[in-house]
Amino acid sequence: MYSLSVRLAAEFIGTAFMVILGNGSVANVDLKGTKGNSGGWMIIAIGYGCGVMIPALLFGSISGNHINPAFTLGLAFSGLFPWSEVLPYILVQMIGAIVGQSVVVAMYKPHYDITEDPEHILGTFCTIDATTSKLNGFISEYVGTFILVFSALGITKAPFFKDNLGTAHLALGFLVMTLVASLGGPTGPALNPARDLGPRILHSLLPLKHKGSSQWDYGWVPVVAPIVAGICAIAVYKGIFL
Template sequence: MTYSLLTRLAAEFIGTAIMVILGNGAVANVDLTGTKGEHGGWVLISLGYGAGVMIPALIFGGISGNHINPAFTIGLAVNGLFPWSDVVPYLCAQMLGAFVGQAIVVLIYKPHYDMTTNPQHILGTFSTIDATSSRFNGFANEFVGTFILIFSALGITKAPFFHNDLGTAHLALGFLVMTLVASLGGPTGPALNPARDLAPRILHSLLPLKNKGGSDWRYSWVPVVAPICAGILAALTYKSVFM
C-alpha cells in the first residue's frame, strides 16, 4: 500500500515523539530526584530506548519506513535509496516530533525537575553529554554507534531472512538499539540520532527550569554531525556490498 506524504510525515512525527518520550522518559526516571525509578541504572535506560524504537517501528515501519532519525533519512538519500524531495519534510517532522516528545517528558516529570539540583542530571534527560568532556571521544562514540545502528537496520530490514516477515525484522530493531545503548552508551549517552539530541537541547535552552544550567552548545554539533556522517557511510557500505 502506498501512503501519501502527509500520512508518512504524521508517522515520522508521532514515531519520533514516542521514541523521545520512552527513551528520555527512562533517563528522567533514573536521573531526576524523587522518582520511583531513581538510581534505577543503565539497564532501565537501555530498555526504555529499545522499546522507544521498537514500538514506532512496529507501528510505522510499513507506512513511512520509520526513519525517526535524520541520519537514516540523509544516509539513504545520499546513496539513492530515498527521494531527495522527501528529505526536508521528513527532517522537519522528526525534529518537531522530538521537540514535542521532550515537552511531554518535562510535563510528566515537572515536579521532579524542580526537585533536582544537579544541572547535569537535568540536561542529561534532554540531550547527550560526553562523560569526559571530550568532543573527539564523543564524535568517535556517536560515529561508531550510528554506523552499527544504520548498517544493522538496513541489514535486518532488507535481509532475505526477513523478506516475508518484516514485522519480526522491526521487532529486532528494538533489541539492536537496546544493545547499542547498553554497550556503547557509557561515553556519551548516546544520541545516534540528530533529532533526538538537537530538538530537546533547543527546548532545554528555552524552558525556565530550576537549576538547569547551560545547554552545552559547545558540544551540540557532535551528536548532529557524527551520526549524519556515519549514516552516509553505513548506507554506502551496505549498498556497495549487499545490494
Template sequence: MTYALGVRLMAEFIGTAIMIVLGNGAVANVDLKGTKGNGSDWMMIAVGYGCGVLIPALMFGSISGNHINPAFTIGLAVSGMFPWNEVVPYILAQFAGAMVGQLIVVLTYKPHYDLTTNTQHVLGTFSTIDATKSKFNGFVNEFFGTYILILGALGITKAPFFHANVGVAHFGLGFLVATLVASLGGPTGPALNPARDLGPRIVHALLPLKHKGSSEWGYSWVPVVAPLLAGIAGVATYKFIFM
C-alpha cells in the same frame, strides 16, 4: 500500499515523539530526584530506548519506513534509496516530533525536575554530553554507534528470512538499539540521532527550568555531525556490499 506524503510525515512526527517519550522518559525516571525509578541502573535506559525505537517501528515501519532519524533519511538519500525532495519534510517532522516528545517528558516529570539540583542530570534527560568533556571521544563514540545502528537496521530489515514478515525484523531493531545503549552508551548517552539530541536541546534552552544549567552548545554539533556522517557511510556500506 503507498501512503501520501502528509500521512508519512505524521508517522515520522508521532514515531519520533514516542521514541523521545520512552527513551528520555527512562532517563528521567533514573536520574531525576524522587522518582519511583531514581537510582536504577543503566539497563532501564537501554530498555527504554530499545522500545522507543521498536514500538514506532512496529506502528509505522510499513507507512513511512520509520526513519525517525535524520541520519538514516540523509544516508538513504545520498545512496539514491530515498527521494531528495522528501528529505527536508521528513527531517522537519522528526525534529518537531522530538521537541514535542521532550515537552511531554518535562510535563510528566515536572515536580522531579524542580527537585533535581544536579544540572547535568537535568540536561541528561534532554540531550547528550561526553562524560569526559571530550569532543573527539564524543565524535568517535557517536560515529561508530550510529554506523552500527544504520548498517544493522538495513541488514535486519532487508534480511531474506524476514521478507515474509518484516514486522518481526523490527524486534531485532529494538534489541540492536538497546544493546548499543548498553554497550556504547557509557561515554555519551548516546544520541545516534541528530533529532533526538538537538530537538530536546533546543527545548532545554527555551524552557524556564528551576535548575537548568548550561545547554552545552559548544558540544551540540558533535551528536549532529557524527551521526550524519555515519548514516551516509552505513547506508553506502550496505548498498556497496549487499545490494
C-alpha cells in the same frame, strides 16, 4: 503506498514516541524523587530499545520509520530515498522530538524542580560526553550510529526477514537496546540528530530550576557525527549487499 502527509504524520508520531519513552526512562532514573531513581543503566537501555521498537512496529510499513535524520540522509545519499522528501521528513522528525521532550518535562516537572544537578537535568534532554571530550564524543556517536544504521538497513533488507518484516522491526528494538547497553557509556548516546538537537533547543528555552548550561559547544557533535556515519553506513551496505 501511503501519501506523503500520512508518512510525515507517522514520522512525527514515531519520533515523539521514541523521545517520550527514551528520555522518559532517563528522567525516571536520573531525576530526584522518582520511583525509578538510581534504577540503573539497563532501565535506560530498555526504555530506548522499546522507544525505537514500538514506533518501528507501528510505522515501519507506513513511513519506513526513519525517525532519524541520519537514516533519512544516508538513504538519500545512496539513492534509496527521494531528495524531495528529505527536508519534510527531517522537519517533522525535529518537531516530533521537541513535542516528545515537552511531554517528558510535563510529566516529570515536580522532579525537575527538586533535582539540583544540572547535568542530570540536561541528560534527560540530550547527550553529554562523560569526559567532556569532543573527539571521544564524535568517535562514540560515529561508531554507534554506523552500527545502528548499517544493522537497521541490513535487518530490514535481509532475505531472512523478507516474508516477515514485523519480526525485523521487532529486532530493531533489541539492536538499540544493545547499543545503549554496550556503547552508551561515553555519551548517552544520541545516534540521532533529531533526538539530541530538538530536546537541546527546548532545554535552552525552558525556565527550569537548576538547569545550567545547554552545552552548545558540544551540541554539534551528536548532529554531525551521526549524519556522517549514516551516510557512510548505508553507502557501505549498498556497495556490498544491494
